[in-house]
Amino acid sequence: MIRCNSELIDPIEPRLFDVDWSRANGYIHQSGMGRGGAHILKFSGHYVVLRFFLRGGIMRKVNRDRYLRLGEKRSRSFREYELLRWMNSQGLRVPRPIAAMTAPTGFFYRAAIILECIPQARTLADILKEGPLPNGMWSDIGKTIRDMHELRVFHADLNCRNVLIDDADRVWLIDFDKSHRRKRGRWMMQNIERLRRSLLKERGMAAEFWMDDRDWSQLVTTYQASHDGRIDVSAKQA
Template sequence: MATPSDLGLNGTVIRFDTSILTPMEPNLFDAAWLKENQFWRGSTQGRSSAHFLNYADRDMVLRHFHRGGLIGRVNRDLYLRTSAEKSRAMLEFDLLSEMRHEGLPVPRPVAARFVPTGAFYRADIITERIPNAEPLQDVLKTKSLSKQLWIDIGAAIKNLHAHKVYHSDLNCRNIMIDTHDKVWFIDFDKCEKRETGDWMQANIDRLHRSLKKTAAASNGLNWNDEDWEHLLEGYAGPAAN
């Protein structure tokens, strides 16, 4: 479990894992500074772009919180002001820390930042990068998965739900597969712990829609109805301890 500490800087609050960052370097959230000091290792494209960095001998991912949907067209990254404790970055940091403590396959949180701006705030989070892993979506564009791996994916989702974790955007981009065929989950913005309910089936349905949409758009996704049945077989099995 992370050993968190908070650093306050003129209203800005940074929560960080003291076992990784001692002392905390506030410039880690600045992509330009990362590039100037040769810590930057690349970035992803799109609205929710992420920067890859290597710092303190660890590979990490820096993600800025962006607004989605229609509101994101006019307001890219400002959220209505709240306390730092209740900001999206801190909530994700704390949830990841708790899940790691429970042995769930999620990235280790490194640091989170809350930056107040008048009646609003901006936020960022840094996590450890999962080594040698790709999004399920990308893996399926290059090869088919074994029956056992589909069962493992279903079992991993079942285990997430058994720990009461609601993933607000469970899709084929937020499930990662590493070179040892281990299943990981990423991007826990707007996620939380919930009591058992209909949201569990809604999570499964969302993933199914994601796979079907990706298959329709890609024209070559190595995925079919039988694979989905194998995933459901894994989900129907007993949850891991």
């Protein structure tokens, strides 16, 4: 089953979910990103991202891409598709979803999603290996995350490779697999801490990494000062 959004490409070509077909027709622009599950395609004058839902960790060795069928609305691809559509309607800088697919295989299903490709954007991790961020950019990142949290969106993997900055110095958030809306709670600061750990990990592996305590403090200060004040980190997690 395929769910489509005609805002960017109309009509969408369902066979774009078939990598062999896309490659044979010259639509593949770049392949093998992020554990091999993502491809950049150029179709109908637009660059889009085709991402397959793949398992990680030990489970990946025995089951690479199948998930238990619990109804189409609960599939990984359809849930991310609907969440992205809603976040776009709220003005958040996240990719526009173009199409989502589920393919049943007995009691299981495989899934994929096609998203708008953010033009001229790079990951926060890659940018920090080359030099410091422009003035105010750490604050912009903090505000962007707070805008997401104000809408009660939990990002399941908020790390420095899922924060993008484009050539106009705009901050984008990507990869909302397993993300969802929930009540306010400690998870909000846990999201922030997850981002911090990923930055420290990248810094530990890089010859140069342009981030220090003042940069992080700027992000957190702006995050906590935005909108309705500081987060109550003692609130009960939903």
